[in-house]
Amino acid sequence: MRKYFPFFLTYKKALILAPLLVIIDVFCEIVQPELMSKIVDTGVGQKNLSYIYQTGGIMVLLSLVAIAANIGNIYYSSHASVGFAAELRKGMFSKIQEFSFSDLDRFSSASLTTRITNDINILQEVIMMSLRLLIRAPLMLLFAVVIAVRINAGLASIIAVAIPVLAITIYVILRRGLPFFEKMQKKLDQVNGVIQENLINVRVIKSFVREDFEERKFSFTNNELRKIAVKASGTVVLIMPVMQLVMNISIVAIVWFGGNKIISGTFQVGQLMSFITYITQILMSLMMLSMTIMAFSRAEASSERVLEILNTKPTIVDSITAKEKNVQVTRGKVEFKNVCFKYHAEGSEYILKNISFTIAPGKTVAIIGATGSAKSTLIQLIPRLYNVSSGNIWIDDMDINDYTLKNLRTGVNLILQQNELFSGTIKQNLKWGNATASDKDIITAAKYAQAHDFIMAFPEQYETVLGQSGVNLSGGQKQRLCIARAILRKPVVLILDDSTSAVDVATEAKIRASFNQYLQKTTTIITAQRISSIQSADQIILLDHGEIIGNGTHGELIKTNTVYHEIYASQQLQKGTVR
Amino acid sequence: MKEQDTNKNKLSISGLPGRHGGISAEKPKNSGQAILRLWKYLSKQKILILVILVLLLINIATTLTGSYLLRPIINKYIIPHNVPGLIDMVFLLFGIYVIGVIAGIFQNRLMIIVAQKTVNMIRADLFNKLQSLPLKFFDTHNHGDLMSRFTNDVDNISDLLNTSVLQLFTSGITLAGIFMLMIYISPLLTLVTLIIVPVMLWVAALIIKKSKAFFTTQQSALGNLNGYVEEMITGQKVVKVFCYEGNTETAFEKLNYDLRNKATQAQLYSGVMMPVIQNLNTINFALTAILGGLLAVLRGFDLGGLAAFLQYSRQFGRPVNEISSQYNNLQAGLAGAERIFEIMDEIPEIADAPDAIVLNTIKGNVQFKNVSFGYDTSKTVLKDISLDVKAGQKIAFVGSTGAGKTTIMNLLPRFYDILSGEITIDGINIQKIKRSSLRRLLAIVLQDTHLFTASVMENIRYGRLAATDEEVIAACTLAGANTFIQQLPKGYHTILKKDGGNLSQGQRQLLNIARATVSKPVILIMDEATSSIDTRTEQTIQKGMDQLMQDRTSFVIAHRLSTVRNADEIIVLENGLITERGNHDALLAKKGKYYDLYNAQFD
Numbered sequence A: 001m002r003k004y005f006p007f008f009l010t011y012k013k014a015l016i017l018a019p020l021l022v023i024i025d026v027f028c029e030i031v032q033p034e035l036m037s038k039i040v041d042t043g044v045g046q047k048n049l050s051y052i053y054q055t056g057g058i059m060v061l062l063s064l065v066a067i068a069a070n071i072g073n074i075y076y077s078s079h080a081s082v083g084f085a086a087e088l089r090k091g092m093f094s095k096i097q098e099f100s101f102s103d104l105d106r107f108s109s110a111s112l113t114t115r116i117t118n119d120i121n122i123l124q125e126v127i128m129m130s131l132r133l134l135i136r137a138p139l140m141l142l143f144a145v146v147i148a149v150r151i152n153a154g155l156a157s158i159i160a161v162a163i164p165v166l167a168i169t170i171y172v173i174l175r176r177g178l179p180f181f182e183k184m185q186k187k188l189d190q191v192n193g194v195i196q197e198n199l200i201n202v203r204v205i206k207s208f209v210r211e212d213f214e215e216r217k218f219s220f221t222n223n224e225l226r227k228i229a230v231k232a233s234g235t236v237v238l239i240m241p242v243m244q245l246v247m248n249i250s251i252v253a254i255v256w257f258g259g260n261k262i263i264s265g266t267f268q269v270g271q272l273m274s275f276i277t278y279i280t281q282i283l284m285s286l287m288m289l290s291m292t293i294m295a296f297s298r299a300e301a302s303s304e305r306v307l308e309i310l311n312t313k314p315t316i317v318d319s320i321t322a323k324e325k326n327v328q329v330t331r332g333k334v335e336f337k338n339v340c341f342k343y344h345a346e347g348s349e350y351i352l353k354n355i356s357f358t359i360a361p362g363k364t365v366a367i368i369g370a371t372g373s374a375k376s377t378l379i380q381l382i383p384r385l386y387n388v389s390s391g392n393i394w395i396d397d398m399d400i401n402d403y404t405l406k407n408l409r410t411g412v413n414l415i416l417q418q419n420e421l422f423s424g425t426i427k428q429n430l431k432w433g434n435a436t437a438s439d440k441d442i443i444t445a446a447k448y449a450q451a452h453d454f455i456m457a458f459p460e461q462y463e464t465v466l467g468q469s470g471v472n473l474s475g476g477q478k479q480r481l482c483i484a485r486a487i488l489r490k491p492v493v494l495i496l497d498d499s500t501s502a503v504d505v506a507t508e509a510k511i512r513a514s515f516n517q518y519l520q521k522t523t524t525i526i527t528a529q530r531i532s533s534i535q536s537a538d539q540i541i542l543l544d545h546g547e548i549i550g551n552g553t554h555g556e557l558i559k560t561n562t563v564y565h566e567i568y569a570s571q572q573l574q575k576g577t578v579r
Numbered sequence B: 001m002k003e004q005d006t007n008k009n010k011l012s013i014s015g016l017p018g019r020h021g022g023i024s025a026e027k028p029k030n031s032g033q034a035i036l037r038l039w040k041y042l043s044k045q046k047i048l049i050l051v052i053l054v055l056l057l058i059n060i061a062t063t064l065t066g067s068y069l070l071r072p073i074i075n076k077y078i079i080p081h082n083v084p085g086l087i088d089m090v091f092l093l094f095g096i097y098v099i100g101v102i103a104g105i106f107q108n109r110l111m112i113i114v115a116q117k118t119v120n121m122i123r124a125d126l127f128n129k130l131q132s133l134p135l136k137f138f139d140t141h142n143h144g145d146l147m148s149r150f151t152n153d154v155d156n157i158s159d160l161l162n163t164s165v166l167q168l169f170t171s172g173i174t175l176a177g178i179f180m181l182m183i184y185i186s187p188l189l190t191l192v193t194l195i196i197v198p199v200m201l202w203v204a205a206l207i208i209k210k211s212k213a214f215f216t217t218q219q220s221a222l223g224n225l226n227g228y229v230e231e232m233i234t235g236q237k238v239v240k241v242f243c244y245e246g247n248t249e250t251a252f253e254k255l256n257y258d259l260r261n262k263a264t265q266a267q268l269y270s271g272v273m274m275p276v277i278q279n280l281n282t283i284n285f286a287l288t289a290i291l292g293g294l295l296a297v298l299r300g301f302d303l304g305g306l307a308a309f310l311q312y313s314r315q316f317g318r319p320v321n322e323i324s325s326q327y328n329n330l331q332a333g334l335a336g337a338e339r340i341f342e343i344m345d346e347i348p349e350i351a352d353a354p355d356a357i358v359l360n361t362i363k364g365n366v367q368f369k370n371v372s373f374g375y376d377t378s379k380t381v382l383k384d385i386s387l388d389v390k391a392g393q394k395i396a397f398v399g400s401t402g403a404g405k406t407t408i409m410n411l412l413p414r415f416y417d418i419l420s421g422e423i424t425i426d427g428i429n430i431q432k433i434k435r436s437s438l439r440r441l442l443a444i445v446l447q448d449t450h451l452f453t454a455s456v457m458e459n460i461r462y463g464r465l466a467a468t469d470e471e472v473i474a475a476c477t478l479a480g481a482n483t484f485i486q487q488l489p490k491g492y493h494t495i496l497k498k499d500g501g502n503l504s505q506g507q508r509q510l511l512n513i514a515r516a517t518v519s520k521p522v523i524l525i526m527d528e529a530t531s532s533i534d535t536r537t538e539q540t541i542q543k544g545m546d547q548l549m550q551d552r553t554s555f556v557i558a559h560r561l562s563t564v565r566n567a568d569e570i571i572v573l574e575n576g577l578i579t580e581r582g583n584h585d586a587l588l589a590k591k592g593k594y595y596d597l598y599n600a601q602f603d
Helices: A002-030 A032-044 A049-098 A101-106 A109-151 A157-200 A202-207 A211-236 A239-263 A269-310 A320-325 A375-381 A405-411 A426-430 A439-448 A452-457 A475-488 A505-518 A554-560 A562-575 B031-078 B083-132 B135-140 B143-185 B187-234 B236-241 B245-299 B303-315 B317-344 B405-411 B435-440 B456-461 B469-478 B482-487 B505-518 B535-549 B584-590 B593-600
Strands: A334-341 A352-359 A364-368 A390-395 A412-415 A493-497 A523-528 A539-544 A547-552 B366-373 B382-389 B394-398 B420-425 B442-445 B523-527 B553-557 B569-574 B577-582
Touching (some): A002 A032, A002 A049, A002 A109, A002 A269, A032 A269, A049 A269, A049 B187, A109 B187, A109 B245, A157 A202, A157 A269, A157 B143, A202 B135, A239 A269, A239 B031, A269 B031, A352 A375, A352 A390, A375 A493, A412 A475, A426 A475, A439 A452, A439 A505, A475 A505, A547 A554, A547 A562, A554 A562, B031 B317, B083 B143, B187 B236, B187 B317, B245 B303, B303 B317, B366 B405, B382 B405, B394 B405, B405 B523, B405 B553, B435 B442, B456 B469, B469 B505, B505 B535, B569 B584, B584 B593
Antiparallel strands (some): A334 A390, B366 B420
């Protein structure tokens, strides 16, 4: 709870005023039945017309005050709760911006999105509710009890019985019912899971003609869901009738005992009427309270998910030395010194083992290996997207930990395998590389990446809107835009992680050629599976299951390295007789 | 609040522009129609509903009678000091209340049974409907949108039936009942209520109108923010690589405060409704007390009547509030029902021709005769395609992305029907074959490797449900998947989670091949089926693949040209036209497009 205080700070005033106004409202509301009983007993009983006017006038006046107080309360509590939610969202979003890749891997992006949207919404609703009901219900209960006791302490003992009876019954019903709701939620997830898989697999289902099979599978889970839903709701739905029962029995008791008291002359009809109203009020407040508490317990899960984000300490931050030095990457020399890496500190096996190599500035280096050889992992260490587990990575003869993240990542740009473009125009997207780039720069970069031609083919050209509301690009076109975006950044070290996988071979060759021609001074690191596409690299690093098993030029490796030779042969064999 | 759909849809095989349907405002277009169709479902349980209605009336009647009994109790027994009579009345009151509560319990429980049964039927019908829809539907509809019909919309209907319907009925009948009893007790006193109620309704309508407007603006602000958050979080790694954290935060902050301002107003208006109506009712109560007091003093209005009347006037606020708050649920539920019925009204896959035949054994000769096709009639994607494939041959398609390779393969299983020309299998036009029979002869292995949440064994057996364990293992061995399956924690009984997430893309492709193998197809279609398998592994499974394709007519699409080298015929597609055809050597000798593509790989 304390963790949330800072997010409330801006809305202190609203947070204090909202409950105060509730108190006023409750007061105005709760004295009404008593005033009414006085109209009946004193006004009607003594035939005092002016008393009736006066008391009735007060009642109307109090109602008007209550309206004002209520509007005020809602005004302040919506300010406080919505404001709190906004601050919390901002806090969470900033926190996520600080996250490192390993933090991001830990939470899936879908889960992060849900937390920042749904979970915060639920918290907002709970705050809104608390600022009204959580104060109103117990206060109402308390006031009503006090007044009831004051009217007639003897009769009030009925309340003393009714409250615990109702409270215990509600508790028992919820205890029994809520676990069913959890089960129901799980079943519902299962049903949705089946639907989701069905949608994704539609081609498989249709091609194997499994529609009937799927229908049976669905019908089974669907029926299970129905059974558990009936159980869950069927239990909780008892609360209302039970409450009705307790309330009605109390009324019967009041009529009996109260009636007798009136007959013996110690009680009045008006009082009987107001007493019935108070007991209704009390039991209603109790219900309200239990509902609020239920809402709270439901929000607890959301709160935990939100706090989990807020409490995460980002694993990769600028060191103090880095900030003091504030050095830029200039030449592009990259060195790995005995680097070991695993994704989870507690994991048993290293994904990268004792990696050491040096890349001279301006060279083109290929990292080659089969799927699972940890190529992508290795290159992601260079811009410090993950921290090494042991060993060091040096760039321009300085440990990467001594660069600020900003300087390091400005100098070293990585084109990710799973790359993303954002909604906006093509130009806006390319400008991510360099916000101040001129149109000429943008066009040049697009030309290098073989993207210019297809961009110009769109009616809106560079102003073409991408994303949800705009054009859909093919995988290859997306990749080429990502390459252009990276080129615009003019990095000293440029890393491509299988960045042309969806680009056809002919275009890929053209991209390679323009890299050779225009990015001579840039240190370029490329991952690949095919030797043919990286044969001409200055240096080839062969990776196998996280270890370097070869490092040299194509000419050297083909002679000395058996694995390399084997891969080459396997690819050559397929190549056949040409050449 | 609408639940944000977090299930990202990343499937767009045919490359058709996806329909990114946002969920429209919560308002049914034609409530009557939606109610009528919902009633069709409900009417299947007519008797239960009738019982519920009777119970509901009993429940309301007991509540109202209970309050009314105060009048004779006070007038005839308490004031005249009639104790034995009072005892009788107390028992009567008690009996009435108990009956009411029993009715209430059964009414609620029965309603839940009816509601859940109805929701269950709707969900099943929707699901079964989906199974009957053509592939085109799935290619043109956003999965997130379809999912939200199953989740949000069905939920809304469920809420509507579980509580709203009953509440609306109860509140409406209660209001009418109270009103009649009020008039019965004192028509003059009812005047107060008659003046206040329109005021209450007017205020409620005013607030609802305002709050609706603010909710719409809030919803769009929320949509903007959610969209931004989702996009930025999905692309968070790119944000990091480009050090864009600062820019994103600034943009976020703007959207965030915009939402805050709009949400505050929306909350204010929606929150203020209940308490204000309640307060207005208190005013009603106060005025009734004054007038009632006056009537009692001046015209001898009976105290018991006043007590009962005041009791009713206090109860008046609740149903009014209930109705106005359930009104929203009603709208949301009906709008949800409409969206569901919209899918149910989609046109299913065109029925098989009445004279369509069932093919059991075929040789596997496939012919395309001047086939043209377009996803919509105005734009042809494939032009004049002719193929003559003999049983057991291997045909490969190459060409750049978007050339129409995958599209051709959608035509053979009749996922899409051609515009002109003819496709035959063993000389029989495929339009004359029952679709299910046609598809059973084929197996398709796709690049997108989707698996089901089930064991490895069950996933492979999906190809042929009757396959024995031995056959499954044999198929996996052939596809080169046996080795890694054995290494899984529970071997063939390992449950694959979430679309096979615990396997690598390459491994999943191997399972896909095994699944196709087990189905013993006559014709095999492989669409980039080995794209994620590295060259060394591919070599090791080559023998199995050759064996799989032996004696089968196979169609292969591959990005990697080494995979297609040994095809009997290679078709080069360019913009939906066949530009070159022949075997590997012939095409190389031709030094055309194929030659270029092939050599570009080995630059």
